[in-house]
Amino acid sequence: MARDPARAAARERLARTSVPHKDPARPSRLRIWVKRRRSLLRPAIYGALGCAALGVVVLAVRAVDPAGRVRSIAEAFGGVGEAFGLEVQHVILEGRRNTPTDMIRAALGVARGDPMLEFSPEQARARIETIAWVQQAHVERRLPGTILVRIEERRPFAIWQNNGHFVIIDREGRVVASDGLDQFGPLPLLVGTGADTTGAALHDVLRQQPEVAERVQAMVRIHERRWNLRLHNGTDVLLPENHEAVAIQRLGELQREAQLLDRPLAAIDLRLPDRLVLRPTRQAEPAEQPAQQQATRARRG
Template identity: 30%
Template sequence: MLPVAVHPGRPPAVRPGPRRDPAPSRLRYRLNRLWLRPSFRRLVNFGVPMLAGILAVWTLAAELDLKARAVLAYENLRSSLIERPSFLITRIDVPGVTPDLAEAIRVAAFVDLPVSSLEVDVGAVRERVEALSAVERASVRALAGGSLEIRAIERIPVVVWRSPDGVMLLDHAGVRVAEIDSRLRRPDLPLIAGEGADAAVPEALALLQDAQPILDRIRGLVRVGERRWDLVLDRDQAILLPETDPLGALRRVMALDAAEEMLSRDVSVVDFRDPARPALRLNEHAQAELARLRKEMKGEDA
């Protein structure tokens, strides 16, 4: 090895080391590439501070029991609003209906008075009122002055139905309005009977409308086999109508009665179940008289 020359008054020469590679390390390169992504920058710039803030608030709330304080403050505010006299409901008004239905509506509303209007679910009250068979539609609202107003459209009974389960009042659509103990409770309404008669109330009303000339003689309509009607009259007379086009058959009967006074004669049954072959059935007195006349005619022929 050659000796290094050292000059007096000058520092010794330092031999240069290996040169540093200017390229970044693999980890630094990946971090730089990750930082170039906008989503990562948003996460670092906004997500991390937000997460830190949430953790700080959560820790503070846990330390100071802020949740319980907030719930207590909310309950106090709610109680102060509910107990205000301006929101207090002390009565239920049901205008425009009969007294019996009004009382039934108050019971069905199931509102324990006095109560705050903020605690009354008007939608649930309306559903309970509309569940009554005598109510078609209802509206509910809280009014100033401490009143809960329930306006109901009452179903109007138009017929009395003698059903297998009892005597019912039905509206124009065949919906049950109420149950009565006797048909004599509503003598002003026409009577229908038979199983399935409630499903054909509109047709029964149309038949009664076309039978106006003999309306005072009609005792009722009987549904037979859930498919056709028998029109029952006084003097033990009956008009048997067909399953199809009963209105047309009844109009023919009315025309015959107007022309020939057929229903004023000794006829017990007018059978129009087959409109192409209508038939008449005489009552017992007429049958006996007819038999007597036939015997007399046979005796004269002999």
């Protein structure tokens, strides 16, 4: 049977133009590793993106409403924070020495398990700074679950006695404690109205004259105008108004030259710049003998 020339030519052209079949290329090891771990990476990526978006929204709300008046929004995001595990787990307190921890805890106003995003560091800082011992506070929120509280305390400066009451004050005269006065060690004693706010300046002047300072038992404010120094031996030193530094320097010189402060005196008056007035202590007069008593009655009779 004769071959059809046209059909044979068509088959030959088809054989020349057909693309040879190739086996699919084998995937690389990196592609296999990524494909196997894609199921593990996807939740972590979504979680990170969610936290980032949540942080942006919180910052935007805080910028628009710094006082936190949009509480419903905060509560809504608080629920989201709980879903991501953003709850209070740890509270770190730094700088505390005399401030009661229960007062700080109450002012902080947060407990373990509370939503982190509902906690306001600024409001907590303002509450903590109302505590008498606290001069300055810093409150920081560290995600996911830590709150840092750093305080700077007022330093106990002196014991202030006024109207029969004793309290601990700082250099500015602010009362920081009213009980447990002995636990702060030896402190200067200030007495009288106004001594709380003006005693620091006089104390600094006294420190420049150690011979005088070591003999002072109390600094007494007189009529809110001037000072007396009560010494350990009972002597009162009367200082001039507004010229305490000059008088105390003079007193130090008298002590170094003549041991004036060690004498049995009732008072040393330095109020006049050009003179020194000394008042001796009163000594008991000797009792009269019977013969002297009779002579005295005879003279009176």
